[in-house]
Amino acid sequence: xxxxxxxxxxxxxxxxxxxxxxxxxxxxxxxxxxxxxxxxxxxxxxxxxxxxxxxxxxxxxxxxxxxxxxxxxxxxxxxxxxxxxxxxxxxxxxxxxxxxxxxxxxxxxxxxxxxxxxxxxxxxxxxxxxxxxxxxxxxxxxxxxxxxxxxxxxxxxxxxxxxxxxxxxxxxxxxxxxxxxxxxxxxxxxxxxxxxxxxxxxxxxxxxxxxxxxxxxxxxxxxxxxxxxxxxxxxxxxxxxxxxxxxxxxxxxxxxxxxxxxxxxxxxxxxxxxxxxxxxxxxxxxxxxxxxxxxxxxxxxxxxxxxxxxxxxxxxxxxxxxxxxxxxxxxxxxxxxxxxxxxxxxxx
Amino acid sequence: xxxxxxxxxxxxxxxxxxxxxxxxxxxxxxxxxxxxxxxxxxxxxxxxxxxxxxxxxxxxxxxxxxxxxxxxxxxxxxxxxxxxxxxxxxxxxxxxxxxxxxxxxxxxxxxxxxxxxxxxxxxxxxxxxxxxxxxxxxxxxxxxxxxxxxxxxxxxxxxxxxxxxxxxxxxxxxxxxxxxxxxxxxxxxxxxxxxxxxxxxxxxxxxxxxxxxxxxxxxxxxxxxxxxxxxxxxxxxxxxxxxxxxxxxxxxxxxxxxxxxxxxxxxxxxxxxxxxxxxxxxxxxxxxxxxxxxxxxxxxxxxxxxxxxxxxxxxxxxxxxxxxxxxxxxxxxxxxxxxxxxxxxxxx
Numbered sequence: 001x002x003x004x005x006x007x008x009x010x011x012x013x014x015x016x017x018x019x020x021x022x023x024x025x026x027x028x029x030x031x032x033x034x035x036x037x038x039x040x041x042x043x044x045x046x047x048x049x050x051x052x053x054x055x056x057x058x059x060x061x062x063x064x065x066x067x068x069x070x071x072x073x074x075x076x077x078x079x080x081x082x083x084x085x086x087x088x089x090x091x092x093x094x095x096x097x098x099x100x101x102x103x104x105x106x107x108x109x110x111x112x113x114x115x116x117x118x119x120x121x122x123x124x125x126x127x128x129x130x131x132x133x134x135x136x137x138x139x140x141x142x143x144x145x146x147x148x149x150x151x152x153x154x155x156x157x158x159x160x161x162x163x164x165x166x167x168x169x170x171x172x173x174x175x176x177x178x179x180x181x182x183x184x185x186x187x188x189x190x191x192x193x194x195x196x197x198x199x200x201x202x203x204x205x206x207x208x209x210x211x212x213x214x215x216x217x218x219x220x221x222x223x224x225x226x227x228x229x230x231x232x233x234x235x236x237x238x239x240x241x242x243x244x245x246x247x248x249x250x251x252x253x254x255x256x257x258x259x260x261x262x263x264x265x266x267x268x269x270x271x272x273x274x275x276x277x278x279x280x281x282x283x284x285x286x287x288x289x290x291x292x293x294x295x296x297x298x299x300x301x302x303x304x305x306x307x308x309x310x311x312x313x314x315x316x317x318x319x320x321x322x323x324x325x326x327x328x329x330x331x332x333x334x335x336x337x338x339x340x341x342x343x344x345x346x347x348x
Numbered sequence: 349x350x351x352x353x354x355x356x357x358x359x360x361x362x363x364x365x366x367x368x369x370x371x372x373x374x375x376x377x378x379x380x381x382x383x384x385x386x387x388x389x390x391x392x393x394x395x396x397x398x399x400x401x402x403x404x405x406x407x408x409x410x411x412x413x414x415x416x417x418x419x420x421x422x423x424x425x426x427x428x429x430x431x432x433x434x435x436x437x438x439x440x441x442x443x444x445x446x447x448x449x450x451x452x453x454x455x456x457x458x459x460x461x462x463x464x465x466x467x468x469x470x471x472x473x474x475x476x477x478x479x480x481x482x483x484x485x486x487x488x489x490x491x492x493x494x495x496x497x498x499x500x501x502x503x504x505x506x507x508x509x510x511x512x513x514x515x516x517x518x519x520x521x522x523x524x525x526x527x528x529x530x531x532x533x534x535x536x537x538x539x540x541x542x543x544x545x546x547x548x549x550x551x552x553x554x555x556x557x558x559x560x561x562x563x564x565x566x567x568x569x570x571x572x573x574x575x576x577x578x579x580x581x582x583x584x585x586x587x588x589x590x591x592x593x594x595x596x597x598x599x600x601x602x603x604x605x606x607x608x609x610x611x612x613x614x615x616x617x618x619x620x621x622x623x624x625x626x627x628x629x630x631x632x633x634x635x636x637x638x639x640x641x642x643x644x645x646x647x648x649x650x651x652x653x654x655x656x657x658x659x660x661x662x663x664x665x666x667x668x669x670x671x672x673x674x675x676x677x678x679x680x681x682x683x684x685x686x687x688x689x690x691x692x693x694x695x696x
Binding site: 152154156158176177179180191195196197199200203204205206207208212215216217225238239240242244246247248249253255257267286287288289291293294295306307308309310311312313314317319321 | 524563573586658
């Protein structure tokens with residue numbers, strides 16, 4: 001059989017925050033596209049989207065949509081992936097899934113290409129894209145783990161509303177306008193759409209992302225914990241997370257404490273390791289107030305790290321600050337990079 | 349000499365964010381006031397302030413302002429305290445200082461009344477009010493230390509702009525309006541007035557509060573570290589801080605990891621200890637999405653704690669979330685409570 005040189009790509013959830021970003025990135029990236037199918041729920045079907053100067057009509061995603069599709073990029077929520085990803089696989093497509101539906105499934109590789117590209121080889125038709133807050137953290141933890149060994153991680157996050165989709169961005173925008181106009185702020189969505197209480201996000205901090213689990217942690221916190229262990233191939237890694245939603249539109253930030261195996265390391269050792277890591281940019285110079293922020297990282301492709309310093313009590317402990325665009329590397333870009341590596345390595 | 353039943357109080361920095369709050373609180377609190385002197389820089393002198401239905405003219409603070417003053421409450425910046433607090437003491441006043449000028453001076457008690465009231469007895473005319481982010485954290489750490497022993501603390505903060513004064517609130521307000529009007533945001537103040545670079549705070553997160561120290565930590569982070577050790581009377585306490593400024597007007601939040609000496613504790617043990625602590629209110633029930641937020645804590649007097657959970661790897665480790673109004677318990681209220689305890693205990 002002749003080797004394929006162009007591919008039919010389906011984007012499921014094409015009108016959502018991540019789906020829109022995927023379509024934008026596909027225009028700029030190196031995947032040779034034979035045909036692009038934009039799929040969505042029935043509600044959004046019929047919308048028109050411009051791609052490469054051509055108008056594409058969004059169609060309702062049904063099992064038959066995946067006939068002749070080579071790669072299907074899913075980001076339409078876990079229930080859609082549960083229902084339609086197996087249908088896509090059955091029809092010969094490889095699925096890259098942006099939801100949490102398959103991430104902890106032991107037959108599904110969970111991949112950040114810079115971190116564990118080799119895991120892609122063992123796919124059975126579905127590859128899971130990790131949670132946004134996990135991706136940027138493991139991009140910095142992996143080079144440290146490889147160079148010095150990693151014992152323990154404690155992270156507190158500073159997360160943007162776009163992680164909850166376009167509706168959450170609209171809610172922050174609306175509450176901000178209400179504040180400026182001297183009106184009471186109305187909250188109808190955050191912290192979690194289906195939960196009982198809704199709280200204002202503008203000028204506030206919500207220590208709840210996704211629903212609470214029985215152990216008192218939120219699902220977002222458990223995602224960071226469990227996904228990091230899987231991606232870093234270390235079930236024994238001690239790791240804890242506190243996840244907080246903030247009035248920021250784009251980019252998640254993280255305050256990370258990492259304890260390494262190797263003794264006697266300096267700040268410079270960690271800085272060099274991060275600075276040389278694939279996909280990571282070191283922005284770290286206190287003397288010139290150089291450090292990443294959500295606004296400086298927005299629309300960029302890389303993971304940015306700064307504020308590296310040594311714990312004052314534990315010689316093996318280091319603190320640093322990690323920022324990345326949650327819709328780019330945190331979602332759409334990583335999804336596309338997975339597809340690129342599948343093609344380049346002929347692992348489709 | 350007959351015991352005093354009413355006191356002459358001076359407020360230095362009366363037109364600032366904390367000073368204004370002090371004046372408001374003095375109206376509501378139990379300190380019997382003979383005379384209230386409102387003092388400021390030359391620039392703000394002449395302004396009129398209402399107090400107990402009477403107009404008081406703000407005067408320029410000079411050494412002679414403190415003649416006959418019993419208690420002087422300073423919050424006009426470190427340099428003003430350095431210059432004028434000794435002048436006030438020389439004239440017989442007891443100073444409660446809200447700046448960092450004297451906090452680590454070993455002859456100056458650094459006090460949160462619920463935590464270390466007894467330290468007030470050793471004052472030599474000056475008592476220091478701790479940093480806002482320190483106060484709310486030690487209010488929760490002290491009962492834990494007392495009940496179970498405290499080995500280690502790692503904190504990441506979520507801090508409001510009002511900690512940088514009224515100007516910083518104006519800057520957030522201005523940038524927010526610029527965003528709503530589709531204009532570019534202008535940054536002229538934050539993260540630090542005197543530093544070279546200024547960065548937008550609206551819809552952003554700045555991992556710098558106060559200037560950088562030689563060890564890579566900011567002054568705010570070192571304040572939290574050093575002040576907590578002093579207030580908790582434990583120089584050997586392992587403690588690290590990452591301080592972040594956010595687009596929030598009022599109330600600081602903190603993600604705290606605390607490691608205790610005692611083994612085998614449950615979440616309930618920590619919750620009960622926090623819930624019974626003086627000045628602390630436990631708001632913690634994941635089942636009903638009950639936890640404190642900056643907006644819910646604003647204008648309140650207490651320190652609010654929630655999201656208590658056990659570390660998943662360390663049996664002695666607990667994570668929790670602490671929120672308090674940074675101008676109230678974090679500054680003005682704690683200052684006034686110190687004055688109240690001095691009077692009640694006859695320790696003036």
